[in-house]
Amino acid sequence: MSETAEEDLPVALLVDDEKEVADAYALRLRGLCDIETVYDGQTALDHIETGEIDILLLDRHMPGMSGDEVLDRLTEAGFSGRVIMVTAIDPGFDVLDMPFDDYLCKPVDREDIRDAVAQQCEILGYETLGEYFSAASKRSVIETELPEEKRTEHDDYQTVVERTEQLRDRATRLLDDAEQLFDTFEGIEREGR
Known part of the structure; x- marks a missing residue:
């Protein structure tokens, strides 16, 4: 991904109750994404419900609402992004049933968190x-x-129009070559002859 204005970057939400750790990881991600940092599970869910978050970096062990509890509530919160667990908890067989996309064990170095x-x-x-x-x-x-x-x-048609605009904006934020892919798609003749 190229270095661009923050509003053009993917949006990541970092959730960790250890403020210094969260802030350090946020610094490591500067320039790669627009990073928001919160320090508890409930605030994370509030952020997810009110904004479009692309990547959620989530600590498992937090007081109050744990990262595992946040993970369980993501679907009902309307989360449609990807989840990276960033935690000091060594994984066990319990992770087999957890709906995350990547798992990083602390401490995580700068390049590993950026690459993930x-x-x-x-x-x-x-x-x-x-x-x-589609x-x-x-x-x-x-x-x-x-x-x-x-x-x-037609209401359903208007919904599709709005959805395509949202999806196009998100894809553009996430992928450097999105415009080229849109051009190829739009160049395909779909009209009958």
Whole structure:
């Protein structure tokens, strides 16, 4: 990923009750993503419910709501990003049933945390592209076949329009080559002859 303005970067939320540790990891991620740092599980869920977070870096052992509890509540909180556990807890067989995408044992060096976040951003970027291409194909065929006055009155169509715009923005934030991929997609003739 290139060095760009913060609003163009993936958004990461780092959750750790040890302020110094969280702030140190946040510094290591500077320039790679727009990093937000919180120090407890409930505040993490509040952030997730109010904003689009691409990558969640989550400590397991925290007072109050543990990282494991946060992990269990992500779906109901509307989280659609990737989760990296960053923790001092040595993994056991319990991790086999936990819905995370990567697991880093503390202490984590600068390059490892940056590489893990970059990798998860790329994975999420391509997942997002898949969703975008599916929604954009539907949007395109409707725009080709139905007049604008019918489209503007159809709620499901408007939902697809909004969703494609959100997905395009997210993919652009996550992937350096997104615009080239959009151009290729848009260059495919989908209209009947």
